Amino acid sequence: MAPTIIYVHGNGNQIAMERLRSEWDHALFGRDLGAASRMAYWARLRYAKPRGEAAELEAVAEADPAQRLVGPEAFAADVLREARQESGVATEAAADDERLQKWLLRMVYDADALANGEAGGPAEALPLPRKLRIAAFRALVKRTFHDVYAYFFGGMRDPMRQVVETTLAGAGGPLVVVGHSLGTIIAYEALRRIGAQANVDLFVTAGSPLGVLEVQDLLDKPLRVPDGVREWRNVNDARDLVALDHRIRPEYAPADRCTDFIVSNGSDNHHGIGEYLATAPIRDVLRPLFTGEAAPLVTAGGLRSVSKPETPVVAEEAAVVAPEPTAGSTGSEPDERSRSAAVLVGKGKSAPIRRAAVTTESVIGPDERVRIFDTHLSPWRMICSLRLTGPTGAGAIGTGWFIGPRTVLTAGHCVFSSHFFGGWASQIQVVPGRNGPGDSAVSTPFGRVTSTRFSAIDRWVAGENADYDIGCIHLAEDQDLGNTVGWFSLAAPPAEDLAGFLLNISGYPGDRGAGQEQYFARNRVLRVTERRVFYEVDTFGGQSGAPVWIHEDENAPPRAIGVHAYGTGGTPADFDITANSAPRITPEVLEIVTEWVQQDGGWPQT
Incomplete structure (x- = not known):
């Protein structure tokens, strides 16, 4: 049986119902679906007549x-x-x-x-x-x-919900429900009231305030995915004023039936429904259902988000408790506290931890990586594809990221590999902001630079993993590309604080072709030790050296807390977990890295 899509519009007066339905159809499918789409038009309850055509x-x-x-x-x-x-x-x-x-x-x-x-x-x-x-x-x-x-x-709760319930009851076949703004609240409560009889294959909420605590306080408890909904996709722009709290998965159970996507909405107020409907997390799943079109191979889109761990683990070895210094800046110089923090913190040490078996980076459980392009949330311009160039060959070696005008951080084993010491490659090429098909020699909008000068902390030698697998690429004085693309701030939060974060990794995985695009993944911390952090974030070969970063505030720039290195694989006796791993930005690492940046002319002391 053919599906029916039910739209539930958002705030304010609207144009006439059929015109509004047709506009949503065209924004999503490029044509009018006719009887296959319906608009739950509640505006007539609040406004005497439809809005005029004036902009x-x-x-x-x-x-x-x-x-x-x-x-x-x-x-x-x-x-x-x-x-x-x-x-x-x-x-x-x-x-x-x-x-x-x-x-x-x-x-x-x-x-x-x-x-x-x-x-x-x-x-x-x-x-x-x-x-x-x-x-x-x-x-x-x-x-x-x-x-x-x-x-x-104002007494409109029952009448508005009734409009949605009546529209749902009059539609045949499996249903898709798409709500916008206030319409997401009305649709959610209507679906909760209908229960398992709703028969909704997909519930999509766009620009929704359902993640806002003050709104959740007014909803029936417990918060949950409506019984008749098989999958819930929540799509928001981080600048959307209505959806100030962008994620619903941690609060609405069961978590495996809902996914959050952060997308870029280019409308004037970052809340427009037409722009939301055109984003990949909505368009690419719905077009095949209603038009027979295959989902495109190349998709823009947002990030997938999962809930924080209920009981984050801090390993006993995590004895370092230090202030939370930061260094660097996203496009501007750090303040005095950030610049001087590294030299004020002592180098506390404890007994070395046993090392887990090193295996390839891995996708852990379901593959939750999301391919990204130029969105406001992803720090994609600062992240680089690293390539070896030399007389006998060339190839991708991993991911790097700017931490200053001429300083690129990566994994130590990327810049001091056996291939490099073997002499077959004489330079590392830094290509920032690679997003798009192909890996041709054409320069990106932000250019590309090369370097032959490198540094590392406890560099990778003889196949043994160092505690700090962190390397640095130093660019020449005339290669200050970081001033154009911006650079990451660094953070050294205490282990007990870090265990509570969701982590993000952006980099260039080998399974998609070297340097073609970044993948973004966000997932929970599994364990924190004095020098390392272990996490469920999905990675794939080629993302070694990628920044492991956090967003403590949605409006704040990303802050890097580690350098992705490898996966443990299996269930090593050291940690009894399957995880990917990164050396942390600790106070002693921050001190060394600060010296590197200053040698390259960054973070000037004033």
Whole structure:
């Protein structure tokens, strides 16, 4: 039986129902699906007549000047007051709505930051004067909050859910449900109420606030994947004001039925449904179902995310407890604390740990790598494909990444391999930001450089794994490519802190052809020792030397905490786990690396 796709639109007044349905069809499939798609059109419950055809930017340009000039707190207070009045909720009887106020204020602060180019860069903002950009982002905040408030506190919850339930009941065959913004909340609650009878093969949420704690507080507990849903895909842009908390998998059980994807939404406010529908995690899974088109071999897309471990393990050997120094910068110089931290921390040591058997890098369990291109979240420009060049041959040797204008960090065994010492290669070529098919000699947009000067900490010799398998490629004075592509910050968090993070690895796996593209994986820490971190992150041959990085704050630059080296394979007696592994950026490593960068003219002391 042919499937039916049900759309549940988001905040604000909408154009006429059939036109809106057709626009979603065209954004997703390139044509109108006719009876195979339906729109759960709840806008008629909130708005007297459909929105006209005039572009919303025209309304933005005529926005109330006061909306553009008042401070964030005052604007948030005005929006809350309007929402209460509109929904008929008296201030003295509005204790429950305080749970939404924090979300509202966070949205306003992020809106102003985006308008000022502080959260994604000025190129990410609307092509309008700053005051109009503020008005545009604040208009999204106001519209979103008014509708969400009306849903939870204005008596619209049951009527809106009923629209979705009626639409679902009238559709035949297996179902796909796609919700946007507030529509994801309505669809989720409707599917929860219908239960196992829903028969939904795929539930897609885009730009969803279902990850927002203040919204979750207002939903029935326990949070879970609706019983009738076989798979849930949650797709968000990290700059989307509505979806400030981007991931649902850790909270909605069972985790194996839902996956989070972070994508790049190029709409004016990074929330547009048309742009979401065109992203690979939605488009590539739905087009084959409804049009018969094969999924494309090359996909853009986002990252897959999994939940944090319930009981992260810190090995007994992890005795180093140190301050959390950082060095480097993403495109700018570090502050004084970051620059001087390395030389202020002592070199605490403990008994050496036993070494696990070294095997190839590996995919651990299900393959959760995601191929990425130029997205705002991935630090792809700073990450390089490394290639040997010489008189008798050439080939990829791994991944590197800039930590300064002329300093590239990688695995020690990549730069001091037996092949290199054998003399058949005289140079290492550094190719940053390789994303796209082929591996031709054509330069990337950011150029390519070569080097013959290298350093390493406890370099890899005689096949024995050193505790610190970390190497460095030093570029010539006229090869300051890091100033163009940016560079990573470094972090040396204590072992007990590191065990609580989800880790990311971006690099160039050998199974896809040397230097063709990066893969991104995000997964949990399995164990931390004094010098190493072990994790479930999927890797493949060629990603040796890749940065192991964390995002402590979605709006903050990535910080590298290790250099990916190898997989343990099997179940070695040393750790009784199957894992991939990296030497950590410890305080003593940070001190050495800081000296390397300074020798190359980076991180100047002032």
